[in-house]
Amino acid sequence: MYRLLIADDEALEREGLELLIDRKMPNTFKVFQASNGRQAIELAEEYRPDIVLMDIKMPGIQGLEALKQIKAIDHRIKMVLITAYDYFSYAQEAVSIGVKDYLLKPAKREQVVGTLTKLLQELEEERAKRSHELGVEETLAELIPVVESELAMMLMFNQVQEVDVNRLAQIANFSVRRGYSMIVYLAETYTHEEEKKKLHDELKNMLKTVTRCLVSPLLQNEIAIFIPVTDQYDPKQSEGFRMKINRFIEGRFGLSVRVEIGAVQIGLPGLQKSYQDAKQSLLPAEHQEADKPQTIIEKAQSFVNQHYAEDVSMEQVAEWVNLSSYYFSKVFKSESGQTFTDYLTEVRMEKAKQFISNMELSLKEICFLVGYKDPNYFSRAFKRYTGMTPTDYRNLM
Missing domain, CATH: 3.40.50.2300 (Response regulator)
Known part of the structure; x- marks a missing residue:
């Protein structure tokens, strides 16, 4: 009422x-x-x-x-x-x-009722508008962390020439004229995934309270941070952040981490260069080389090799390596030279060729063993890959 x-x-x-x-x-x-x-x-x-x-x-x-x-x-x-x-x-x-x-x-009755009816209509429209605006705000609040992660990964994987990078920066309200990158690196021996995720989330929340920045997802042992600066920037500020991060992680988790800082650069392309500077600083230390796209691809390939018989999807594997499916697809193609789907097909077909040599297995059984549910589809896929049907291939044995 x-x-x-x-x-x-x-x-x-x-x-x-x-x-x-x-x-x-x-x-x-x-x-x-x-x-x-x-x-x-x-x-x-x-x-x-x-x-x-x-x-x-x-x-x-x-x-x-x-x-x-x-x-x-x-x-x-x-x-x-x-x-x-x-x-x-x-x-x-x-x-x-x-x-x-x-x-x-x-x-008059008609005037009273007419006036109130008109005002009720205005109230209903305003409520609907407020409800819509709240919905948009809630959606945007949910979307912005995803956009920030995508933008951070663009900078990490040298995708700053992409057409949509500026659009993502706009949505994330991340305009940067000058800025620098930091990399927080966890030791390889620290392998507790839940604790690493907790560390990432708490570090991100802490950083967001003290400065405007982008924080990347935790890619195995590396967290990248991108920080805009003003013309009054003093290098002591970045050193102060380094000390603050070290104290925070040591105090909350009892861990010593390595924090590297890239040089201040111009614009989004400059931030990517700053990230590469920080990344380069990690390389000389033994056993502390941070994740690179190639190690992520190797992890994805290992997952496929173990689970090819299951209903494997690119989204599932992307989640496994802590990348969005969009960037996983781009990085996989860039680093391996083939699409994820082509790689999955290759693994399954090579396994199928091995199984076909076992005369005790029917072709239908082999179809299921390599992750296909439809024998007809499996047969067509096998022919596309080898140039012959599974039956013809077996007859050559």
Whole structure:
């Protein structure tokens, strides 16, 4: 129900309006009554009505002044003046404070109902708009961390020439004229995946509270951080961040990590170069080489080699190596020279060729053993790969 405040110094007027509204618009309003301007303001502050019907002439605080104060309480309140006088003599002032309409005493039923119906429609539209805006805000709040991760990985995997990189930066509200990169690297011996994820999440939350930055996903043992700087940047700032990160991780997790810093560079392409500088600093240390796209591909290939008989999807493997499917696809093709689908097919077909040499296995059994559910589809895929059907291939044995 909507909340309606009727303010009039005449009790009969208030009661008459409430009775009329209740009869003509049943179960629509919860009605509050005020006999003077001060009481109307107090009720508005307490109950936040959706609509106020205010008599222009009342003892104490006059109607227009009361409406001004009510408007200050909540600008969304719809206000209607009730008057027995010439409305046009104060119309300009009424409009200036947001009065939506007026009712001349004695108000006709059709006018009262028509005015309230129009205001109800406005309220419904405003509620729908607010609901939509809240939905958009919630969706955006959920989307932004994903966009930030994608943008960070673009910088890590040298994809800054992509057309959509600037669009992603816009969505993430990450405009950077100058900036630098940091890499937080965990020792290879620290292999507890749940603890590493917890460390990543808490470090990201901490960094977001102290500076505007992009934080990459945890790619096995590496977290990349991209930080914009102003013209007043002092190198002591980045050293301060390095110390803060070390203290935070040591204090929260009892771990010593390695933090490398790249040089300050210009724009998004510069951030990618800064990341490569920081990455290069990691290479000389024994047993502390951070993950590179190639090691990620090797991990993906190992997963396929172990699970080729199952219903393996690119999305599943991308999640396994902590990349989005979009970037996993690009990195896999770039580093291996073939698409993920082609690699999966190759593994399955090579396994199928091995199984076909075992005469005790039927071709249907082999189909299922290498991850296919439809023998006909398996046969077509095998022929595309080898140039002959499984039966022809077996006959050559």
